[in-house]
Amino acid sequence: MSKLYLNEPPKNNLEVPHPKKETIAFLLSYSKALVVNDYETFQFETVLN
Amino acid sequence: MKIKYTALSDADLVSAYIAGDEYSLSTLITRHKQRVYSFIYSKVFDRDITEDVFQDTFVKVIKTLKRGKYNEEGKFLPWVMRIAHNLVIDHFRKNNRMPKFEGNGDFNIFSVLNDGSLNAEKQIIKDQIEHDVRELIEELPDDQREVLVMRIYKDMSFKEIAFQTDVSINTALGRMRYALINLRKVIEKHNIVLTN
Numbered sequence: 256m257s258k259l260y261l262n263e264p265p266k267n268n269l270e271v272p273h274p275k276k277e278t279i280a281f282l283l284s285y286s287k288a289l290v291v292n293d294y295e296t297f298q299f300e301t302v303l304n
Numbered sequence: 305m306k307i308k309y310t311a312l313s314d315a316d317l318v319s320a321y322i323a324g325d326e327y328s329l330s331t332l333i334t335r336h337k338q339r340v341y342s343f344i345y346s347k348v349f350d351r352d353i354t355e356d357v358f359q360d361t362f363v364k365v366i367k368t369l370k371r372g373k374y375n376e377e378g379k380f381l382p383w384v385m386r387i388a389h390n391l392v393i394d395h396f397r398k399n400n401r402m403p404k405f406e407g408n409g410d411f412n413i414f415s416v417l418n419d420g421s422l423n424a425e426k427q428i429i430k431d432q433i434e435h436d437v438r439e440l441i442e443e444l445p446d447d448q449r450e451v452l453v454m455r456i457y458k459d460m461s462f463k464e465i466a467f468q469t470d471v472s473i474n475t476a477l478g479r480m481r482y483a484l485i486n487l488r489k490v491i492e493k494h495n496i497v498l499t500n
Contacts, residue, residue: 272341272342272345272351272354273337273341274337274341274354274355274359275355278358278359279333279334279337282333282359282362282363283326283329283333285366286326286366286370289366289367290370291367291370291371291372298371300367300370300371
């Protein structure tokens with residue numbers, strides 16, 4: 256019985272889900288690359304390289 | 305002077321981001337990524353899908369902010385959560401329309417085939433919903449009910465409806481619009497559930 260309380264819980268049970276670093280990096284790069292241009296009543300989106 | 309981004313409020317970070325400060329976005333994402341990601345994961349229970357929906361959520365956030373369409377009311381996180389929620393719904397809608405293969409390696413023919421008929425329980429629910437909708441339609445004013453029945457049940461075009469009811473197409477369209485608005489009002493007022 257003591258085992259139940261003394262053993263370390265498996266790590267994967269405690270893992271809090273979080274987004275991948277690549278996803279965050281993509282979002283930040285996308286944000287930097289995205290340019291919105293206004294022309295009269297229109298808006299154009301351009302993704303720069 | 306160096307700005308301490310983590311001490312800034314969401315509203316300040318959003319304003320700074322709109323003004324061109326890219327680092328503000330990084331702070332906003334870092335601050336809220338856990339909540340948004342956990343929320344999506346709690347609905348879809350799949351890491352890859354969560355990742356996609358999370359990414360799409362923030363792509364939408366970025367676009368809206370850059371387009372200057374965001375109304376700052378101090379509700380940045382609820383707004384992001386609403387976007388995530390809508391994208392989760394979109395995901396389930398899309399998934400229901402498309403046949404999917406179960407990912408356990410075994411091909412299951414029943415995941416792409418069905419006999420096109422509803423099972424007994426779903427059929428009963430469907431009949432009940434149709435019955436409820438008909439009763440609701442009966443509550444509509446005559447002119448609106450007439451247009452709605454012709455359009456939905458008789459599948460007539462608005463041109464045909466306009467001709468048959470001796471009104472202009474715009475009037476027929478207007479009646480249809482009010483019929484739907486009124487139906488929605490009654491449904492909301494009485495908390496009627498019309499989904500199975």
